[in-house]
Amino acid sequence: MSGKASTNSSGKSGRDGGIYLPQTPEKIKNLFDAISEIEFYAGAEEEGESITSKFFTVKQKIQFMEVGFKAAFISGLITALLSPIMVGVFENLIPVFGSYNPTIVDQFYVFLLTIGFSLGYGVFIARVGKCYSKDYSITKSMVNNLMIGLTTGALLKAAFIFILFHFIYFSILTPENVMSWLIPLTKKELLGLSYSNIEKVYYWIMEFRKTFITAAWFVVFTSLLLVAIPSIKILTTVIKDRRKKQVENL
Amino acid sequence: MSFLDFFNPFKYFDVNTYEHFFVWLFATLFNGWLARVLGFLFLILAYWFWIRREQMARGIGFLIMAFIMGYGWVLFRLIGVAK
Numbered sequence: 001m002s003g004k005a006s007t008n009s010s011g012k013s014g015r016d017g018g019i020y021l022p023q024t025p026e027k028i029k030n031l032f033d034a035i036s037e038i039e040f041y042a043g044a045e046e047e048g049e050s051i052t053s054k055f056f057t058v059k060q061k062i063q064f065m066e067v068g069f070k071a072a073f074i075s076g077l078i079t080a081l082l083s084p085i086m087v088g089v090f091e092n093l094i095p096v097f098g099s100y101n102p103t104i105v106d107q108f109y110v111f112l113l114t115i116g117f118s119l120g121y122g123v124f125i126a127r128v129g130k131c132y133s134k135d136y137s138i139t140k141s142m143v144n145n146l147m148i149g150l151t152t153g154a155l156l157k158a159a160f161i162f163i164l165f166h167f168i169y170f171s172i173l174t175p176e177n178v179m180s181w182l183i184p185l186t187k188k189e190l191l192g193l194s195y196s197n198i199e200k201v202y203y204w205i206m207e208f209r210k211t212f213i214t215a216a217w218f219v220v221f222t223s224l225l226l227v228a229i230p231s232i233k234i235l236t237t238v239i240k241d242r243r244k245k246q247v248e249n250l
Numbered sequence: 251m252s253f254l255d256f257f258n259p260f261k262y263f264d265v266n267t268y269e270h271f272f273v274w275l276f277a278t279l280f281n282g283w284l285a286r287v288l289g290f291l292f293l294i295l296a297y298w299f300w301i302r303r304e305q306m307a308r309g310i311g312f313l314i315m316a317f318i319m320g321y322g323w324v325l326f327r328l329i330g331v332a333k
Binding site: 032085094095096098105106109110113116117124 | 285286293306319
């Protein structure tokens, strides 16, 4: 965390010349640490004067970017895993609540379940938006680095999943490949496969492979959503801040 | 072996009772309106704990339970209870 290099009688920094200086900074391990650190510095800068971003060292910058990157990447991977299942439900290929014909409520449930991680992370990270004031220096720098990591992670994840799902569609789950896997399994009667149901299984796989294309684009959408939620919050704070300044200058 | 016998459900229930329990569980808990109610409840709790209370671990826990309520039926199909 941080402590005061020069103490003052009021116990607050900045107002009478005191300044917060970082002591031995703790490692920012996760999103909670990063957001707590941002809130702490925002509080310090709100109470006193702005702290120069020179105190925000290269090591800390990398840690903040790393945390943002991990948050985007991990939440996105879970969403990516659930996306083909969600599309499968919408296409009546996978049952939800025991039914192959989902109602609007069922579809809404599956949609919320799939984007839950991205939405949860997005809303949680959006907390830093209120700490993004023009008057702050080190806090703004921290938020910027967190957002750079988050955006990079989200874009890389979206690209990775997009390529992977298209690869599955075009190169792995091709009719030739699926047949070459199903025939030996049917001969050995493995996984409940027999000559009576092989055709049904084949057509199900052929229909399910299409879900990967829709899911790939859906992952791109959720990645943008993850970045958009905190960005909109930051933008709102900046606009409010600007309006407040304009009113004060009148 | 006596130690492992403790975990053997057939020591306490006969095969039919055990099988009927899973059929009953499938027919009541993972299928129909009860599954929907519990699923939405777990999903609301997941969002509440994760976003509102900022308790990520509980949030993820409830999200997993919501997932099981939604797709548990498939699991029952795989283990052969649902036809």
